[in-house]
Amino acid sequence: MVKVALLYWREDPAGRGISVAIRDLLNEYGELSGKVSLVELGKNPLTITQDDVDSLGINIDSHIVVLSKHSSESGRPSLTVHPAGNPGNDAALGGSPRRLSYSTPLLMKLLLSMLFKKVSGSDITGFYVGLEATHHGPTDLDNPLCFIEIGSTPEMWVRVDLHRLVGEAVMGALNDFLSISEQSCVVVASFGENHYPARLTRRVIESNICVSHIIARYALKNLDEGIVQQALTKSVPPASMVFIEKNSVSRASENVILAKAKELGIKIEYY
Structure with a gap:
């Protein structure tokens, strides 16, 4: 239980x-x-x-x-x-x-x-x-x-x-x-936006997505495959999708995210 x-x-x-x-x-x-x-x-x-x-x-x-x-x-x-x-x-x-x-x-x-x-x-x-x-x-x-x-x-x-x-x-x-018998939302790891991600918040409220981790744009300078791996896997249940905020993620960070998502077979969506 x-x-x-x-x-x-x-x-x-x-x-x-x-x-x-x-x-x-x-x-x-x-x-x-x-x-x-x-x-x-x-x-x-x-x-x-x-x-x-x-x-x-x-x-x-x-x-x-x-x-x-x-x-x-x-x-x-x-x-x-x-x-x-x-x-x-x-x-x-x-x-x-x-x-x-x-x-x-x-x-x-x-x-x-x-x-x-x-x-x-x-x-x-x-x-x-x-x-x-x-x-x-x-x-x-x-x-x-x-x-x-x-x-x-x-x-x-x-x-x-x-x-x-x-x-x-x-x-x-x-x-x-505690009354839901099984997971009822699509788990997403999100990269980009600021510390208070208003657009992502609206998506979570208005659709069937939920988030594992939110890596804000100020943290992307430290991004490596280890952090991406954790963002995708360290939730219960793990993420099945990645969101990339296209206006705040550099090409270098994007490549790191894409490589790990491809390795794990996880779909990407830009917003």
């Missing part, structure tokens, strides 16, 4: 606040009893290891969703979902360099769709609601994992209305995810 572990760091006001909202909602989702666990972490989730996950009693088959704050220099209000990993040499925010985490494409799609639904039915405006590129740790877990985040300032992290909205989105998405 597939299970989902919801992790939050006790020192993260956004993650902790979302967890409070979810705990209040769990009674409304009795059918998820035994399938969803809410786990408090004593350390930053960006730095957790497989030993940490094992010590928490999380099954190897469980999918993990990290409830988290999001920070940015711009302070842009945001509600985001993203896979984890370091496609470049920088691992300052946890994990290992040049290593991607396993991701959970269908669950990310459902979380994103439910965020859109909840925001559109609320009076919350001025937020970017969407995907983020693959970034930061943890990178070395065997469990498929994603982050759902409130950003991007301390004022946003403590807003109870945002905690409730994200909590409702998480529970709605989990209710759908």
Whole structure:
């Protein structure tokens, strides 16, 4: 039986606040009893290891969703979902360099769709609601994992209305995810666009695709076949298609992507 572990760091006001909202909602989702666990972490989730996950009693088959704050220099209000990993040499925010985490494409799609639904039915405006590129740790877990985040300032992290909205989105998405008997979306690895890929977000919302990893254009300078291989294979299930954003992928990067996709027999689409 597939299970989902919801992790939050006790020192993260956004993650902790979302967890409070979810705990209040769990009674409304009795059918998820035994399938969803809410786990408090004593350390930053960006730095957790497989030993940490094992010590928490999380099954190897469980999918993990990290409830988290999001920070940015711009302070842009945001509600985001993203896979984890370091496609470049920088691992300052946890994990290992040049290593991607396993991701959970269908669950990310459902979380994103439910965020859109909840925001559109609320009076919350001025937020970017969407995907983020693959970034930061943890990178070395065997469990498929994603982050759902409130950003991007301390004022946003403590807003109870945002905690409730994200909590409702998480529970709605989990209710759908845990009732689906088989994969129902086409898994795509995406290359290009910026850190907040608005066009890709629309594709995920409006069609039957979901994403394994999103390698933003700023990370393409580090691209090699190893990163492409991970983007295509480190998700549950693995990718069966590649998206290339034609305006932001250089010919050199494109050739690396095409070579690996051809080797694995994976279809390419430009957008």
